[in-house]
Amino acid sequence: xxxxxxxxxxxxxxxxxxxxxxxxxxxxxxxxxxxxxxxxxxxxxxxxxxxxxxxxxxxxxxxxxxxxxxxxxxxxxxxxxxxxxxxxxxxxxxxxxxxxxxxxxxxxxxxxx
Amino acid sequence: xxxxxxxxxxxxxxxxxxxxxxxxxxxxxxxxxxxxxxxxxxxxxxxxxxxxxxxxxxxxxxxxxxxxxxxxxxxxxxxxxxxxxxxxxxxxxxxxxxxxxxxxxxxxxxxxxx
Numbered sequence: 001x002x003x004x005x006x007x008x009x010x011x012x013x014x015x016x017x018x019x020x021x022x023x024x025x026x027x028x029x030x031x032x033x034x035x036x037x038x039x040x041x042x043x044x045x046x047x048x049x050x051x052x053x054x055x056x057x058x059x060x061x062x063x064x065x066x067x068x069x070x071x072x073x074x075x076x077x078x079x080x081x082x083x084x085x086x087x088x089x090x091x092x093x094x095x096x097x098x099x100x101x102x103x104x105x106x107x108x109x110x111x112x113x
Numbered sequence: 114x115x116x117x118x119x120x121x122x123x124x125x126x127x128x129x130x131x132x133x134x135x136x137x138x139x140x141x142x143x144x145x146x147x148x149x150x151x152x153x154x155x156x157x158x159x160x161x162x163x164x165x166x167x168x169x170x171x172x173x174x175x176x177x178x179x180x181x182x183x184x185x186x187x188x189x190x191x192x193x194x195x196x197x198x199x200x201x202x203x204x205x206x207x208x209x210x211x212x213x214x215x216x217x218x219x220x221x222x223x224x225x226x227x
Contacts, residue, residue, distance in 0.1 A: 009153070031212055043117075043203055043218025089156075093212070099171055101216075103155040 002027045004092050006104035013111055017080055021107045023073040023090035031093040031100070035064055035075045038087040038106070047075070047088075080111045116140050119204050119219035126194055127227055134189040134222045136204030144207040145187040146216070149173055149200050156203065162187055194226045 004025045013019050025033070032051045036044035048057050050066040050073060057064050061084075063076045077084055090104040117138040126132055138145065143164045148156040158171030162181040176198075177191050187206075191198055201223050205216040 004155070034215060036215075042220050043205070044216070045218070046215030049215065091216075095212075099158055099161070101158070105153060105155045108153075 002092075002094060002102050004090055004102045004104040006088075006090050006107050008107060009105070010108040011110070013080055013109070015080060015082055015111050015113050018076065018078050019080060019109065021075045021077075021088050021090075021109070023075070023092075023104055025071050025073070025090070025092045025102070027071075027092040027094050027102050029095045030068065030071075031095045033064075033066060033073050033093075034091045035062070035073075036089040036091060038089060040086070044089055077109075080109075082111050082113065085109060085111045117204060117206055117217050117219040119202075119222050121222060122220065123223045123225075125225045125227065128193075128195055130194050130226075132191050132194055132224075134191075134202055134204075134224070136187045136189070136219060137185050138187075138206045138217070139185060140206065140208065140217070141184060142206035142208050142217070143184065145181070146205045146207070147171075147177075147179060147187070147189050148203040148205065150203055150221070151200050159202075160189065194224075196226045199224060199226050 007022045034049045035047045038044040048064040061078045066073045087106040089106040092102045094100040120135045146161045147159040157173040160179040162168045201221050203221045204219045208214045
């Protein structure tokens, strides 16, 4: 069964600290993995995309990693800011099937001053 | 900011009412989607469309219908709202394929059925 699991479910950190969010998936055949950021009351916005051949990709203070062998991805946030408070959703796409996008339940990050 | 708009942002209605949630995008995207999102849960696909006059049901049966008469417009209709329909509804569009493009989401409609 195609599934995407994220951990932790929620996380509270102090402003300026780093954190890492995890995403494990069983989606097959794997196409790509995206991390989305969803601010409260808004729709999700794409942060990064990881394809099979990519191990690391950065977008400012966000760095995503992918291990296609173990089917794990992480999103590392450096020097967190209050504006990083949001839900972070891992979405994995498969190469086949009409409905081939699989969503994680998200990690709710709260950055406190 | 994505050019995809959803109205209303918030809606409170009584059981049995018929409602239509609006979604419009100005980017000319062929593919459009409706998702339902409950707190702490993953997004569930309700309906999708690959172009004008093309609509398909997703995994979640929500007793809703959609239409795609124009590329830019993809409304969702609930014929008879129930409290179980209380949720956040997100509309999204896709410019190309999921292999090279992210979903562009609207800001959602928060629906409460009393």
